[in-house]
Amino acid sequence: MMPGRFPLSLLLLAATPAASLLPTPAAVAADADAAVPSDVVAEHYAAQLEANYVYPDIGKRYAAALREGIAAGRYAPLTGAALAEALGATVQGVSPDGHLRVKPPANADATPGAAPAPRPNKPAIEQPGWIAPGIAFIRFNVFPDDAAVTQAAATFMADHADAKAIIFDIRSHNGGGIDQMDVIFPWLFAKPTRLVAMATRASVDAEGGSPIDGIPSMRPVAGDPAMVTREHWATPNGDPRLAQAKVYVLTSGASASAAEHFALAMKASGRGVLIGAPTGGANHFGRGEELGGGFTAFIPVGRTYDPATGKDWEGDGVQPDIAVPAAAALERALTELGIAPGEAKRLSDAHMPSWPMERRRRPGASGG
Numbered sequence: 001m002m003p004g005r006f007p008l009s010l011l012l013l014a015a016t017p018a019a020s021l022l023p024t025p026a027a028v029a030a031d032a033d034a035a036v037p038s039d040v041v042a043e044h045y046a047a048q049l050e051a052n053y054v055y056p057d058i059g060k061r062y063a064a065a066l067r068e069g070i071a072a073g074r075y076a077p078l079t080g081a082a083l084a085e086a087l088g089a090t091v092q093g094v095s096p097d098g099h100l101r102v103k104p105p106a107n108a109d110a111t112p113g114a115a116p117a118p119r120p121n122k123p124a125i126e127q128p129g130w131i132a133p134g135i136a137f138i139r140f141n142v143f144p145d146d147a148a149v150t151q152a153a154a155t156f157m158a159d160h161a162d163a164k165a166i167i168f169d170i171r172s173h174n175g176g177g178i179d180q181m182d183v184i185f186p187w188l189f190a191k192p193t194r195l196v197a198m199a200t201r202a203s204v205d206a207e208g209g210s211p212i213d214g215i216p217s218m219r220p221v222a223g224d225p226a227m228v229t230r231e232h233w234a235t236p237n238g239d240p241r242l243a244q245a246k247v248y249v250l251t252s253g254a255s256a257s258a259a260e261h262f263a264l265a266m267k268a269s270g271r272g273v274l275i276g277a278p279t280g281g282a283n284h285f286g287r288g289e290e291l292g293g294g295f296t297a298f299i300p301v302g303r304t305y306d307p308a309t310g311k312d313w314e315g316d317g318v319q320p321d322i323a324v325p326a327a328a329a330l331e332r333a334l335t336e337l338g339i340a341p342g343e344a345k346r347l348s349d350a351h352m353p354s355w356p357m358e359r360r361r362r363p364g365a366s367g368g
Contacts, residue, residue, distance in 0.1 A: 036295075043066070048297060138156055162241055163242065165245055165246035172255075173262075174257065181258075182217050205228040218230040248336070249273070254358055275329045278323075
């Protein structure tokens, strides 16, 4: 997620005997694309997880499993995507995590001299506007660290402030930060409202590595001394027009990380109705780290959860209030709002996401 300030890039190696034999963090950053032995990449990953993973005990287990693999020679013959897959399989076999992943160097396994494969441009926002009289619609595919997208979200809310209902489509939303949320929520609440809690591993926070430190909507609170806990609050903007509007959030298995933060905020506060399929189950927020040789890893350093129950959505996802197949979620929302079934189906077909709505396979996992 989960959250416009992260993933951040900060290298913090564990002070273990194995880590002391590694190149310095500065050297890793400087030689990120230089040839690095696979075992060194694996050890850097182990050291990062041991030092910074959100749950210290699991971080140690990850590190132990990776070092066992190093000692057994499992990684030495591997390169590129095969090495990244093997490292992912090791850690996911210890304890599944929807955010843990290692990315190989760009085009590491491409044919020499071949041009990079083009990546389609996935816009942050699609089809914003009036979908029916009095009903506003907007699809978010990501919450990026991008001031222009934040302004576009703010403009959408202001331009549709007279809506009787707003439908937020996050069925193809794969994560990001909270900047866009923080210009949406002030329109939707009549009074200051606690949304979710976010806890960062204390050692990471102390090093200045928290991706949510300093965000105005985050309020520090007392909690587990091993974690630094902040609560995400919505503060009304003084314009009451949308405070009573109906809110529907469309979800799918592809709704991940920051999308799940948004979904839980609406569900836990009782402000929105979730329609669709359970979300992807990728809870832990974090930051990117260089492992050397062009390899990078996403290291989860904190978790987001319902402050009333203490529960997060890792693995299980945020459950919809109205469970229907993801492809039918908009049609159901529109019929809930009184649109005739035939027209609801037509509008749904015209606003169907063109991006996947299935849960993404975890790196190294055999399925799911």
